[in-house]
Amino acid sequence: MTSSASNTVDKLDADSDYMELYLNGSKRSAGSKESESSPSPPSYAVFEDKHGNLVNPGLNVIWPVRPQRGRYSLNEYKEQKQRLQRQEQQRRNKKYNFKSRKCIKQSERQSNISSIYQAEKTKDNSNIYIGVRSASSLRSILWPTEFRLFYMRPESMNSFNQLPVKMPLMLAYMSSSGKMYNFNFKTHEYNSGTFWQLDLSSVGGPEQPIFRSISALIQHYKSLVIDRGDGKSEIFPVD
Incomplete structure (x- = not known):
């Protein structure tokens, strides 16, 4: 962390004009693109100091700067996002496969019903004819x-x-x-x-x-x- 950032962290408890901002769960504004130069909102509480920096003294980070490793690192964020995307895709595939199996079973059931109806119809008609009497x-x-x-x-x-x-x-x-x-x-x-x-x-x-x-x-x-x-x-x- 830079020296200016360290000084900022040291003054957080004494400076009364800091404002606490809870950005956890905030939404990115419409039209913004996700990239390393345009990071997502932090998943932790940050404070704005008099210099306009968003900091968290407990984690010793300045947002959007992220640590190289650990829960709040950028790599961890990307991996977590990929996991969520894979899980969502698996959920959709499972739902699609269930619907496909349901349609196939319904088609087979309708085919069986039609076959049974035709068999019963043929059998019923054959009972109408009783031969030579x-x-x-x-x-x-x-x-x-x-x-x-x-x-x-x-x-x-x-x-x-x-x-x-x-x-x-x-x-x-x-x-x-x-x-x-x-x-x-x-x-x-x-x-x-x-x-x-x-x-x-x-x-x-x-x-x-x-x-x-x-x-x-x-x-x-x-x-x-x-x-x-x-x-x-x-x-x-x-x-």
């Missing part, structure tokens, strides 16, 4: 307001000679009152393929929509509900 056998299979698809065979066949070459695809429906109905299908050929339509003419029903596939037709009628107004509902305009 006689019309009378369906009463033991259906519950009220349920329907099934089947190929209708004759009620009784005494020999293979009575086996029909073609059997119609039918939709069997049990009404809310337990009455059985069997509906035919219509097909429409277009350049884009075969389209399907349910035929309700046997019950005097209205013209039904046309579907590109049997699966689409099934999904439509599974979601359809007709309120009869007497506390009961139907899928088809019957009873």
Whole structure:
């Protein structure tokens, strides 16, 4: 320390016109650049003497002059700042990695849900088709307001000679009152393929929509509900 600085330190206790300045935690003014020529505010208490120097007699330093070693040295300050920057970067990386893992898990979960839904949908549709049946056998299979698809065979066949070459695809429906109905299908050929339509003419029903596939037709009628107004509902305009 210079001789003028030593004299300044010796006079601190006797000189009453020193002002104590607590600059710990002070903020650098906007636009100032951090460098060795523009140091940060001290992390210790300093006093301004009559010469305008900021000093700390206990640490024997004049700010912004810093000791070469120890807690208040410039090198220690830089190392501490680098440590804090590394810790902040690690915290940000950890937060980013957590969000990335969360997004991946959410994407996998959505994919699994979609796969399960498609599997259940396929399984549900496959349960709608019950194969080759006689019309009378369906009463033991259906519950009220349920329907099934089947190929209708004759009620009784005494020999293979009575086996029909073609059997119609039918939709069997049990009404809310337990009455059985069997509906035919219509097909429409277009350049884009075969389209399907349910035929309700046997019950005097209205013209039904046309579907590109049997699966689409099934999904439509599974979601359809007709309120009869007497506390009961139907899928088809019957009873």
